[in-house]
Amino acid sequence: MASPPTQPLIQEAIQALLRTKTFGRTLHVLQETTSTNQDAMKLAQQGASDGTVLVAETQTAGKGRLGRSWYSPPGDNLYCSVILRNRPADNLTGWLSVIPLLSAVAVVRAIQRVADLKPSLKWPNDILAGDGKLGGLLCESSLAGLSATFVVVGIGLNVNGSREGFPEEIRGLATSIASETGRPCDRASLLASILMELELYSEALLTRPPETFLSEYARLCATLGRKVRVSLSEGQTIDGLADSIAPDGSLRIVREPAFGGGLIEVRAGDVLHLR
Numbered sequence: 001m002a003s004p005p006t007q008p009l010i011q012e013a014i015q016a017l018l019r020t021k022t023f024g025r026t027l028h029v030l031q032e033t034t035s036t037n038q039d040a041m042k043l044a045q046q047g048a049s050d051g052t053v054l055v056a057e058t059q060t061a062g063k064g065r066l067g068r069s070w071y072s073p074p075g076d077n078l079y080c081s082v083i084l085r086n087r088p089a090d091n092l093t094g095w096l097s098v099i100p101l102l103s104a105v106a107v108v109r110a111i112q113r114v115a116d117l118k119p120s121l122k123w124p125n126d127i128l129a130g131d132g133k134l135g136g137l138l139c140e141s142s143l144a145g146l147s148a149t150f151v152v153v154g155i156g157l158n159v160n161g162s163r164e165g166f167p168e169e170i171r172g173l174a175t176s177i178a179s180e181t182g183r184p185c186d187r188a189s190l191l192a193s194i195l196m197e198l199e200l201y202s203e204a205l206l207t208r209p210p211e212t213f214l215s216e217y218a219r220l221c222a223t224l225g226r227k228v229r230v231s232l233s234e235g236q237t238i239d240g241l242a243d244s245i246a247p248d249g250s251l252r253i254v255r256e257p258a259f260g261g262g263l264i265e266v267r268a269g270d271v272l273h274l275r
Helices: 011-017 036-045 092-115 177-181 187-204 210-220
Strands: 027-030 053-056 078-084 120-122 126-129 132-142 150-157 227-231 237-245 251-255 263-266 270-273
Touching (some): 011 187, 027 036, 036 053, 092 120, 092 126, 092 132, 092 150, 120 210, 132 177, 210 237, 227 251
Antiparallel strands (some): 132 150, 227 270
């Protein structure tokens, strides 16, 4: 059964819902683009301000973590990117480490508020409803001189699509907000809420140590306490128990004896929750 059509994204309608000081006040709404992250990176390199947002109805070359493509059909979902520039003067590394995790927390909080759904997180920043994937984040940064440093937070969420509409290869893995709640979700309200949450966390990071926010992430993280298999970029895999989040946002895993035992901190990898 096809999902009912949803309202198009309109700049004036989105901005009328904003309760932010900065985020989304500069807003680009596109009917189609290759990737909102690519567009945002270009704008940021040209000097776009903190809180500039790009949102598209569809992407022809959307991308997720680890170079994967992102399924981006038109009209139903949310594909957006936010430029972050304001950072603590004395802790660039900590700021860069925690932004992906806190951005994921912001998205979860927004979904909770707008859709009355309680998602969880799979480390580092996949959004889950039960075992189904609602969406994910891709954060990309520029370190071309400290004065030019920025992060682009890319967000892809399955909002109003039906389960039957997903490609066969991900149909058993993906879900949408509407599929979970049984009703459509207003994308403009969801985006406005996400931007409000992101702005609050971005401001808080200017005055509080980044690691003080990780307990909130840990409470939402469904990975912790589970047996996991982590695929590393070198082609290696590690099986173990996801133990905790390190101060730099890494995932601490107690390895199975067959993998050498002991505690290891994983900074990048693909996590599979094992039954």
